[in-house]
Amino acid sequence: MAEPxxxxxxxxxxxxxxxxxxxxxxxxxxxLAVSSVxxxxxxxxxxxxxxxxxxxxxxxxxxxxxxxxVFVGWSAPDVEKRFLDRVAEEPxxxxxxxxxxxxxxLLKVRVRNTRxxxxxxxxxxxxxxxxxxxxxxxVLSSPKETATLATDPPAWAD
Numbered sequence: 729m730a731e732p733x734x735x736x737x738x739x740x741x742x743x744x745x746x747x748x749x750x751x752x753x754x755x756x757x758x759x760l761a762v763s764s765v766x767x768x769x770x771x772x773x774x775x776x777x778x779x780x781x782x783x784x785x786x787x788x789x790x791x792x793x794x795x796x797x798v799f800v801g802w803s804a805p806d807v808e809k810r811f812l813d814r815v816a817e818e819p820x821x822x823x824x825x826x827x828x829x830x831x832x833x834l835l836k837v838r839v840r841n842t843r844x845x846x847x848x849x850x851x852x853x854x855x856x857x858x859x860x861x862x863x864x865x866x867v868l869s870s871p872k873e874t875a876t877l878a879t880d881p882p883a884w885a886d
Contacts, residue, residue, distance in 0.1 A: 732777060735760065737879035739768060740777070744876045747781040784875075792838045795867040796845055799831040800853060807858035808832070814856050820848055831863070842866075 732740065738758050742749055755765040772778045787793070800811065815824050815835065823836035839845050845864070853862055 730775070732772070732879075736768060736772060736777070739765065740772070740877075741879045743769070743778070743781075744879075787838050791840050794839050794841055794845055795870065796837045796839070797865045797867065798835040798837055798849070798853065799827075799863040799865075800833045800835065800859060801831045801861045802858050803860060804858050807856065811856045811859065814852060818848075818852050820852070 735758050739754055742754055742757060751765045751769065752762050754769075755762045758765065760768075769778070787795070802808075802811070811833070812824070815821050815833075820837050820839050821835050822838050823834075825834045826832070827834045837845070837848060839848055845866075849862065849864065853859055
């Protein structure tokens, strides 16, 4: 896959900021014809650089006020498939990460309250045969939470 050039990276930054930005506006900002921007955006999608366009929804507007991080662990290798199958179908799980260290996986979970979190742990996590341990952290506040990726390396990375 070809590395995105400077114009592609600028388009990606603009689209991450607002995926509804008209291509005419994108073309004006990056100094290209609208047809060139259309082609670049189409190719970024075909190459898998742009994987979708989504609305960013406020969790609080849906009453999902509690964010938790759940560490999950087991020792038997056959647990992993059952766990991943169960987590894949669960809409309360926003992220699932295979991690190093004492835990097998880290989950980012969004629910209404502690009662719903307790129900989630019982119905989703502890329902998987072979789960041996969990640790749950409740997030008090999130000074920074973003899905926006850096399109250029930071200055400190040079």
